[in-house]
Amino acid sequence: MKIVTIVGARPQFIKAAPVSKAIEKYNSETGNPKLTEIIVHTGQHFDADMSDIFFRELDIPEPDYNLDVNNSSHGAMTGRMLVKIEEVLIREKPDWALTYGDTNSTLAGALAAVKLYIPVAHVEAGLRSFNRKMPEEHNRVLTDHCSDILFCPTRTAIENLNREGISGKDSSSAAGGNRPLVALVGDVMYDSVLHNMEIAEKYSDILKKLNLKPKGYALATVHRAENTDQPERLKSILQGFEQIAQEGLQVIIPVHPRTRQSLKNSKFSIKNSKLNFIKPVSYLDMLLLEKSAQVILTDSGGVQKEAYWFEVPCITLRDETEWVETVDAGWNVVVGADHKKIVDAARFFKRPDHISDLYGDGHAGEKIVEILVNDGCLGFSNHCKTRNNY
């Protein structure tokens, strides 16, 4: 059984790692049928510190294909990916195309596959912000609606899909060709955190390098287009961070390439700032920075969940979030870009006293492989044939 995995952006490397590991484990323990994974890197993120380091640290097999598509508008990027992924799929003839998350690489991978009648599995399906101004929201909705297996991290994700009429129940209905399989497997990013935290504590020297004391700083990331591409929002967010720093809490900001560009274009003076801007850090360094932070301020999806898993208060710099469970649990407040709200949230955050298992048991990767083998192998090859004969 051949699976083509399509990734291209930082969070996708982190999400794909536990599944690649589970494929290796399956092959070494069972191996019947043997699973062959072909990894396609679209090139969406290409800097060494946004890509290579993640493959190395997370021990992900080298990509079999690097499509080198980046640095263009959404349409041009998605279009060029579509053309190049189609070529790979025609050559490899996989049984499955496996896509992750909500980037242009996700949508291009899913579209290229369905147009060749190759079944699509989507990991992190069903997430919704209900904000149609986010490019990610279109990528998610469209990918979910053409997927054959939807691997959901949470019950909320399943409910979101149900509301849109995607309510596949069992593999027999999926094999019939009309209904997809919707599976609650937990969150692959949780698998990654559980697997890597001990390694991070052993090997990362980031706290020493940056001269930070555990719980003595705030960690911040900003990269969503709604914040980086709207100068007023970015300015207000930075104003909030400056205020927090002036009140005595150091603010560490690993800067995403898109944000670096927006900062360059803005009049913001890094030199006169009290903020500590650093390059994007590796995954292991990031885990340690998150775990040791007093508070996290972010517009990242992944970082909101990681804050929750580390029981670190999270302030979300957006007007809504897909990860509503973290808000309901009291560990995340959504404040938008208003500097006053940002500062108040940091000052007055009330920590809940516990967390619960909202994102599975840390074995999402294995569950995904199990389902691909059991439901995807026999049922879906018929399904695939049906479609091919269409």
Ligand code: UDP
């Ligand atoms: N991350 C990292 N280094 C950084 C910033 C983030 O390793 O400098 C990790 C973070 O721990 C999380 C993932 O990248 O696992 C989140 O990716 P990102 O914020 O780019 O995307 P999103 O989750 O918003 O889609």
